[in-house]
Amino acid sequence: MVVDDESSNVRVVARIRPLSKTELERKSVEAIVSMSSLEKSLNTGYQPTTDPELLQVKVPDGQKRWFELDAVFDKNSSQEEVYIRCGARHAVRENIFKGFNCTVLAYGQTGAGKTFSMGTAVHGVTVTENDGMIPRCCVDLFDCIKEKCDGNAKVELSYLEIYNEEIRDLLAEEEKPLKIRETLDGGVYVSGQEDRVVLSPIDIGKLMEEAAKKRVVAATAMNAVSSRSHAICTLKISGVVESADGSDKFSSKLTLVDLAGSERIKKTGAQGGRAKEGININKGLFILGQVVSALSERGKGGKLKRKPPFRDSKLTRLLQDSLGGNSRTIMLACVSPAAYNIDESINTLRYATSARNIKNSATRNLVKNISPEEAAKLQRENQLMKQQVKELQETVKRLMDQNTTAGSFAVSDDEASVHSVATAPLTGPEAANDHSKHVHDLEKEVESLKKEVLAAKSDVRKSASASAIELPALKVQIAQMTEELEQAEGLAAENEELRLELADAKADAESARLAAAKLSDIMDKLKELKEDEIDKKRIEYNHMKKEEAWVSFVFQMLNNHKEQMTRLHEDFDLVLRIVESPAMMSVPGNKPRRNLWNAISGNSDEQVHDPELRQQLLRDHVNFFCNKMREIENEIKAESHSLKQIRDGIKKDREKLQGDIGMTEFVRESLRKDDTDLLQQLTEMLIGPIKVHTDP
Ligand SMILES: Nc1ncnc2c1ncn2[C@@H]1O[C@H](COP(=O)(O)OP(=O)(O)OP(=O)(O)O)[C@@H](O)[C@H]1O
Known part of the structure; x- marks a missing residue:
């Protein structure tokens, strides 16, 4: 699609x-190629289109x-x-006049x-053939003025350079401080800059040639x-253009910018002042990059996500209108x-692709259907002004010619002046001096007249356009302020919401912290309880072991006593039988009895037949038996008493232990309940309320 006025x-x-000589010498290969088709230009006559084209980087x-x-x-x-396919010709021929x-x-x-x-x-x-955009724009502009405005439009040229973050007027004869100012509608202009009225491309050429000499250029690697x-x-x-409905008054601006190139100080080999220039160039371009990137990122509703930092450099301030403002760019x-x-190159292209997203809001500085009287008045004014400028130019030329013919000092070049003085013919140095002074005065007068005329014109134009733009500009400003206010209110509400969310989150975090502390407390207590319980079990076990030992000890004792009693009983029985029938001692095979007798009585077999001795032995044995029985009885009594004491103690301990274990169980149960409640609380805090499903 061919580019139109709406985009x-x-x-x-x-x-x-093409590859440069140095690049060829370095044997550098072509890593960037155009992918656009060849027919485009041939078929459209270079017509700029809206169909995108591709470029490939290897x-x-x-x-x-x-x-x-x-x-x-x-x-x-x-x-x-x-010039044509980039859209510059369309801009000059169409947009400017609208x-x-x-x-x-x-x-x-x-x-x-x-x-x-x-x-x-x-x-x-x-x-x-080799002329670039600027000469092409100038030639086309004046051709169109001829076609569309009957040669009747006012063109003023200004030419500035930004060097080391300072604005310099390349058309001014003397350097003077320049300031950036803002108009009511948010546009920017440089106060104090020279605006030179120009009548033809040649006028522009001459002024630019002069200006180019003042521009800072240098050789780098x-x-x-x-x-x-x-x-x-x-x-x-x-000027005024004729349209289908009558005459339209337009005013517009064509800005042609040749930026300094971004550079790697190492690659350019810049040092000292050159390096400082390089740093300033890169700084300005960096901010330009930031502005482009901010302008290319839009959020919901097409609003810019962040504010472009126009004010951070002189370059971006001066280009404010061209980027995101009132301009076709x-x-x-x-x-x-x-x-x-x-x-x-990739950096440049990345920057270029984001710049494609920038939307400008170019408005037309056009007053439709002005009255024929006003149109005629403007035309007359323009013609008058042109006439005056022409006359002034002619006067200056005539005077210069006169000076040249007279061998005077009109040549501004210093060397030429010296040469002229040295070779001044006939008139002599004094006359030459007078003449030169006269010419100089005249030139000065002409210049000041020219400035006065321009200033008056400019005042008239400014006041006329100011009143024309003031109202819409104010409206735009109010709309912008309202939008900013709405944005601010939206932000305040968002802030409040965030603040509340933050407070909630803080409260949640605090209760989670408390719950966690309580949980760890419970865990500690449970651990203590567990240890307690183990201790108690150990005591119980020890008691049981002791008890068991005592029982077996008593059992042993009783067995001993029982054995003793049996032996006593046997002895007693033997003694009784021997006393009753001593003849049994002599029964063959009764040797063991005899031995026992001997052992008990300490007497010989023969003595057993003495009745007196037997009676005595029986008495002794009965006494011995009774004593022994008493002894055993006492021993059993004493042992059963201490056994009872021990059993009572064990019983008491066990009762106490059972009480303790019951209490531990109770505490553990209540802690477990607490624990579950807390766990539920924490879970709910993290994942929301837990739904309890009940059967319908
Ligand atoms: N399309 C082209 N065809 C032929 N020569 C070119 C072309 N473009 C640039 N050159 C040559 O390359 C050299 C550097 O170009 P130029 O001075 O325009 O670069 P620049 O981008 O303006 O550099 P700087 O930012 O340093 O001023 C010049 O000698 C120029 O003639």
Whole structure:
């Protein structure tokens, strides 16, 4: 689709220059190629279209990257093709005369071809093949003024450069401080800058040639003629165009920008002042990059996500209108094709692709259907002004010619002046001096008259346009302020919500902390209880073991006593039988009894027949038996008493232990319940309330 007047996005095109001599010497390969089709230009006569084109970059690791832009130009593209297909010709021929401000801006690495593409001064009323955008715009502009305004429009030129963050007027004879100011509708202008009325492309050419001499350029390792400043050339155009419904009064601005190139100080080999320039250039371009990126990111409802930092550099302030403001803007991204410069080229292209998202809101500075009287008045004014400028120019020329013929000092070049003095003919040095002084005075007078006329014109125009723009500008300002207020209110509400959420989160965190502390307390207690319980079990076990030992001891004792009793009983029985029948002692095979007798009585077998002795032995044995029985009885009594004591003690201990164990169980049960409640609380806190399903 052919570019129309409705599109508001910044139009971004890229130009790949041929490999330079140094790049060829370095044997650098072409890593960037245009993917656009060849027929485009042939079929459309270079008509700028809205169909995007591709550019391919071969990155060092062998991979390929593609960038989509509004148009791509390669090493074979002519200056004319670039001028037309990038949309600059359409801007000059159409947009300017409809009251739109237009900007053409070249951007890219140092030595990438910005100045080559933008061009410099115009050299004639027509262009030559190698002329860049600026001369082409100027020639087209005046051609159109002839066609559309009957040659009747006012064109003023201003030319500024930003060098080391200072604005310099390239048209001013003396350096003076310049300040950036803002208009009511948010536009920016430089107060104190010279606006020169120009009547033809040649006028512009002459002024720009003069100005170019003042521009800071220097040789660096990357470019033999490297621009060390950003140059902004502005043409203000106002006039009347005939439309279908009558006459329309328009005023517009054409801004042509040749930026200084971004550079790697190491690559350019810049040192001292050059390096400082480089740093300032990069700084300004960095902020421009930030502005572009902020303007290209929009959130919901198309609102910008963040505020572009226009105020952070002079360059971005001056380009405020061209980026995201009231202007139709074309950006020309210049790149070197060399693999050696691949990083810088990718940066330029990345920046270019984001710039494509910038939406401008260009409005028409046009007053429709002005009355025929006003149109005639404006035309008369313009003609008058043109006449005056022409006359002044002629006067200056005549005087210069007179001076030259008279061998005077009109040549401004110092060397030439010295030469003229030395060779001044006939009239002699005094006359020459007088004449020169006269010419100088006249020139001064002419210049001041010229300025007065311009100032008066400019005042009239400014007051007329001010009143025309004041109301809409105020409206725009109010709308902007209301929008900002709404945004602020929205932010305040969001803030409050966030604050409440934060307070909730804090409260949740606090109760979680308390619950966790309580839980750990319970765990500690449970642990203590467990240890207690183990201790108690150990005691119980020890008691049982003791008890068991005592029982077996008593059992042993009783057995001993029982054995003793049996033996006593046997002895007693034997004694009784021997006493009753001593003859049994002599029974054959009764040797063991005899031995026992001997052992008990300590007497011989023979003595057993003595009755007296037997009676005595029986008495002794009965006594011995009774004593022994008493002894055993006492022993059993004593042992059963202490046994009872021990059993009572064990019983008491066991009762106490059982009580303790019961209490432990109770505490553990209640802790377990607490524990479960707490666990539930914590879970609910983390995942929300737990639903208890009940049967319907
Ligand atoms: N498309 C092109 N065709 C042929 N030569 C070109 C082209 N573009 C640039 N050149 C040449 O490359 C060199 C560097 O170009 P130029 O001075 O325009 O770079 P620049 O981007 O303006 O650099 P700087 O930012 O340093 O001023 C010049 O010699 C110029 O003639």
